[in-house]
Amino acid sequence: MNTREYIFLALLTTGALVLTILEGMIPLPFIAPGARLGLANMVVLSVIVVFGFKKGLTVAVLKSILVLLVAGNPIGFIYSISGAILSTIVMHLSYKYLNGYLSLIGVSVLGALSHNTAQVVVAAAVLENIKILIYLPVMYIVSLFTGCFVGYAGIFIVRNLKKQISIGW
Amino acid sequence: MIVINVKIFEGDFMTKWDKMLIALILVLSIGALVFISAMAMNYDNSYVKISIDGELYKKYSLDGTLDKKITIDTDKGTNVIHIEKGFVYMEESSCPDKTCIKQGSIDRPGEIIVCLPNKVTVEITGETESGPDAVSH
Numbered sequence: 001m002n003t004r005e006y007i008f009l010a011l012l013t014t015g016a017l018v019l020t021i022l023e024g025m026i027p028l029p030f031i032a033p034g035a036r037l038g039l040a041n042m043v044v045l046s047v048i049v050v051f052g053f054k055k056g057l058t059v060a061v062l063k064s065i066l067v068l069l070v071a072g073n074p075i076g077f078i079y080s081i082s083g084a085i086l087s088t089i090v091m092h093l094s095y096k097y098l099n100g101y102l103s104l105i106g107v108s109v110l111g112a113l114s115h116n117t118a119q120v121v122v123a124a125a126v127l128e129n130i131k132i133l134i135y136l137p138v139m140y141i142v143s144l145f146t147g148c149f150v151g152y153a154g155i156f157i158v159r160n161l162k163k164q165i166s167i168g169w
Numbered sequence: 170m171i172v173i174n175v176k177i178f179e180g181d182f183m184t185k186w187d188k189m190l191i192a193l194i195l196v197l198s199i200g201a202l203v204f205i206s207a208m209a210m211n212y213d214n215s216y217v218k219i220s221i222d223g224e225l226y227k228k229y230s231l232d233g234t235l236d237k238k239i240t241i242d243t244d245k246g247t248n249v250i251h252i253e254k255g256f257v258y259m260e261e262s263s264c265p266d267k268t269c270i271k272q273g274s275i276d277r278p279g280e281i282i283v284c285l286p287n288k289v290t291v292e293i294t295g296e297t298e299s300g301p302d303a304v305s306h
Contacts, residue, residue: 072265073265073266073286075285075286076266076285076286079285098186101184101186102184102186102187102190103182103183103184103187105182105183105187106183106184106186106187106190106191109187109190109191109194110190113194123283123285126285126288127220127222127223127283127285127288127290128222128223128224129220129223129281129283129290129292131279131281131290131292132281132283132290134205134279134280134281135281136198136201137197137198137199137201137202137205138198138202140194140197140198141194141195141198141199144191144194144195148191152182155182
């Protein structure tokens with residue numbers, strides 16, 4: 001890990017933060033509590049593919065902490081960080097072991113599903129109410145669409161990132 | 170110069186396993202949704218249960234006539250729940266995201282409104298009548 005890489009990862013983390021803030025400004029019809037586009041997942045997904053699991057996890061966790069500092073929502077932080085950690089682990093494992101079967105679209109869909117699962121399960125644990133799990137099917141259907149979009153974008157990001165690194169590193 | 174080994178997929182776009190995964194999740198989720206709404210049909214009476222921090226705070230029988238505003242004041246914040254014409258909705262909340270208000274109204278058993286920051290849940294539960302009435306139903 002050299003300075004260039006540090007700076008590059010810091011820039012990517014900032015990009016993820018900006019994407020999170022921007023997606024909060026997009027008005028969306030209410031579907032389920034906590035349903036988001038998950039644009040920042042594009043960054044985490046590409047970092048996992050290009051730089052590996054540890055750096056992907058670092059970016060995901062740092063992004064959650066930065067969002068906490070910017071948005072100042074400590075309750076939301078618990079859900080976002082548990083979702084971020086689980087989805088990073090799932091995306092890494094599915095990229096590593098299911099590579100060849102699933103493209104980045106499938107990896108990203110699995111990441112989105114696990115992100116939702118972690119969030120809803122933590123919410124159910126905090127509120128001590130198992131019925132919150134009733135939201136899961138709706139959130140799964142929504143995350144299929146957002147997951148496809150993020151995976152599709154991830155393919156292009158990875159391609160360009162790789163090109164950039166091979167030229168300028 | 171660092172050599173970074175990047176695996177790029179041959180086809181780059183959706184593989185058949187991707188499509189199968191998506192189809193599987195879609196079928197399972199829609200199945201679960203159908204199951205949940207089918208469950209909600211089987212009740213005769215419905216109740217509104219308001220819980221704070223996982224503990225039952227109040228329970229009302231939900232029929233078309235009840236018109237009531239419930240104000241909940243805890244150290245985490247304030248919520249105003251309005252029960253009206255068989256529908257329940259969160260009218261006011263002190264939470265930052267207002268997700269509970271955006272969710273709108275609920276009226277069927279199994280539906281739930283959650284205010285995560287204030288740890289308030291409003292759920293509708295159903296009960297099946299027992300006894301001779303249920304049979305003649």
